[in-house]
Amino acid sequence: DIVMTQSPDSLAVSLGERATINCKSRQSVLYTSNNRNYLGWYQQKPGQPPKLLIYWASTRESGVPDRFSGSGSGTDFTLTINNVQAEDVAVYYCQQYYSVPYTFGQGTKLEIK
Amino acid sequence: QVQLVESGGGVVQPGKSLRLSCVASGFAFNRHGMHWVRQAPGKGPAWVAVLLSDGITKYYADSVKGRFTISRDTSRNTLYLDMSRLRTEDSAVYYCGRGYDSNGYFPNYWGQGALVTVSP
Numbered sequence: 001d002i003v004m005t006q007s008p009d010s011l012a013v014s015l016g017e018r019a020t021i022n023c024k025s026r027q028s029v030l031y032t033s034n035n036r037n038y039l040g041w042y043q044q045k046p047g048q049p050p051k052l053l054i055y056w057a058s059t060r061e062s063g064v065p066d067r068f069s070g071s072g073s074g075t076d077f078t079l080t081i082n083n084v085q086a087e088d089v090a091v092y093y094c095q096q097y098y099s100v101p102y103t104f105g106q107g108t109k110l111e112i113k
Numbered sequence: 114q115v116q117l118v119e120s121g122g123g124v125v126q127p128g129k130s131l132r133l134s135c136v137a138s139g140f141a142f143n144r145h146g147m148h149w150v151r152q153a154p155g156k157g158p159a160w161v162a163v164l165l166s167d168g169i170t171k172y173y174a175d176s177v178k179g180r181f182t183i184s185r186d187t188s189r190n191t192l193y194l195d196m197s198r199l200r201t202e203d204s205a206v207y208y209c210g211r212g213y214d215s216n217g218y219f220p221n222y223w224g225q226g227a228l229v230t231v232s233p
Contacts, residue, residue, distance in 0.1 A: 049223035
């Protein structure tokens with residue numbers, strides 16, 4: 001199984017500032033034949049299902065504000081939230097879909113300072 | 114618009130069985146892989162199973178392999194998860210998710226979930 005490890009477990013950011021969440025996979029999730037990273041990011045608010053934000057490591061899902069961006073390749077990935085808003089308070093998860101079982105990171109809780 | 118509605122959750126004793134259903138609408142059901150993902154209280158999501166669009170290819174998490182079966186009825190646009198020999202650690206909210214494409218990969222739409230509680 002591909003183990004996904006996120007850091008930090010939680011972070012507090014002031015409104016309007018930048019939040020950076022990291023995700024590391026124990027093995028590469030880059031499929032070299034198509035140069036795609038099989039990595040997605042989700043946002044989950046209390047009482048709601050996860051919501052897809054980013055897929056293929058850096059493609060923003062339709063309707064997701066452009067202050068959310070994803071980067072990285074191979075084993076190291078980052079979710080960046082610029083100009084953090086109050087509605088961004090949530091838990092964020094990365095997930096690899098390179099190979100089954102499709103594993104999630106443990107989550108990063110974002111709070112407002 | 115895409116809608117996924119789960120049902121069939123409830124309280125069940127260890128060792129018993131339960132069937133979850135997920136009715137899909139707003140998209141071509143037979144063209145997408147479909148997932149089940151669960152989330153225990155206070156924990157992160159854990160992927161359970163995927164059924165590819167061919168309706169035949171299935172993959173499972175090791176923790177449920179041999180006990181859970183994913184299937185679908187395209188005439189009813191419904192995804193199922195048959196769960197048998199349930200354990201207390203299977204207690205969770207179970208979400209169905211529409212896969213990105215025919216291979217499934219990641220869920221890009223999720224239902225609201227069905228709560229399964231396995232308790233003596």
